[in-house]
Amino acid sequence: MQFKDYYETLGVEPSAGEGEIKSAYRRLARKYHPDVSKEAGAEERFKAINEAYEVLRDKEKRAAYDQLKARGYRPGDDFRPPPDFGGAGFGNGNGGFRFETDFGGGGGFSDFFESLFGGGRGAGFGRGGRAQPAGDTRAKLAIPLELAYTGGKQRIEVEGRKLDVNIPAGIGPGKVIRLAGQGQRGAALLLEVDYRPHAEFEVDGRNILYTLPVAPWQAALGATVSVPTLGGAVEVRVPPDSDTGRKLRLRGRGLPAWGGAPAGDQIVELEVRAPKASTEAQKALYRQMATTFDFDPRRA
CATH class of the missing domain: 2.60.260.20 (Urease metallochaperone UreE, N-terminal domain)
Structure with missing residues (x-):
């Protein structure tokens, strides 16, 4: 597995502010969107751009990634997450970062992303597959903006089981969809809705x-x-x-x-x-x- 430089992917400096990162993402997403781009490799480039933006737009993920990058990794370097990633060596020193399960965060994220942030490992488990405490299982559900507009179903995978989640038209970020009996050990699965970044x-x-x-x-x-x-x-x-x-x-x-x-x-x-x-x-x-x-x- 190779280390990825997300700043290089978006063509911005590590000191770039939120507005500059968002502007770079929108410009590149328009250029390489598979529906409009005829350039070779546009789809893979589009996925890489989405992945980089998913990390750099999130303050917690970006902070963890920045501290990891500061250790001197370069693009293409052979990489394995250090043992202390997610522990007291990262974050604020009070247990470090804890990333919740993430469903549909953009699709097709690389092994590098998965090894750091644990997206899509199935409800009931945090980063690294560690079991969470008993009770209702909480997870993030990132949906396309188009689905929030029309309503419909989005398929997720929970501990090897595929579920079709009904998305009401107009549902907003932060709203919770409750699936009774679909969480860990028969508890409810609570899905907090967020919107995926959109190219336009x-x-x-x-x-x-x-x-x-x-x-x-x-x-x-x-x-x-x-x-x-x-x-x-x-x-x-x-x-x-x-x-x-x-x-x-x-x-x-x-x-x-x-x-x-x-x-x-x-x-x-x-x-x-x-x-x-x-x-x-x-x-x-x-x-x-x-x-x-x-x-x-x-x-x-």
């Missing part, structure tokens, strides 16, 4: 956030563009004289109503992107714009 969308309460790239002429003149939503693509009108940061609201296109909460909206934030001038004709157009417009972006 972010979640703010019941609202869905989406950044829409537009060309300068679309922003200046107005345009009708296709925007993805959890319920399928819709046509959206970009008003004339728009700028980066302008927000458009798609009512009812967020997460559906659940538990008395109203349905959310999708908030579309515009991001104006200028094309590169690759030909002489394109450069000439930019020079013409420079002389035609009395515009200083710093003054504006």
Whole structure:
């Protein structure tokens, strides 16, 4: 088993903040998503990106990984978890880190990830397969955002048994699904729901956030563009004289109503992107714009 450098996978420095890590993940996930990328090895790269983000977005996992990385491991080094990983040598010194069972955290995580964080080993066991105390079994259940929108079933494996878990439409992070008799020694299995990272969308309460790239002429003149939503693509009108940061609201296109909460909206934030001038004709157009417009972006 080889050591993985998750910072290198996302192309960020170990000092990177949460925003930089999230931005790098979204950029790479869009590029290598198997549904859109035609690059060789895109699916494997996409899985690696998801795995790296799963660790670096979680403060506890990142802290443990950082302390492990500080021991001098390099990408490709032969690796076995040190005996003190998860003990007092890691974390705050009060017993170290304890990672709960994790169902569906992104799928296809490597042996390296599994050896450190123990995802998907089956309910009733923590990192390393140690039995947890008797009583209700608690575990994390990471679901795709699309499943939270539509509702449906997600299959998990519990101590060798496959279970189909019914996911109500609109269920939010932190909510618990109780499966009577499915935990350790006949106890209940309590699944705390979380959302998997998404390549395009972010979640703010019941609202869905989406950044829409537009060309300068679309922003200046107005345009009708296709925007993805959890319920399928819709046509959206970009008003004339728009700028980066302008927000458009798609009512009812967020997460559906659940538990008395109203349905959310999708908030579309515009991001104006200028094309590169690759030909002489394109450069000439930019020079013409420079002389035609009395515009200083710093003054504006």
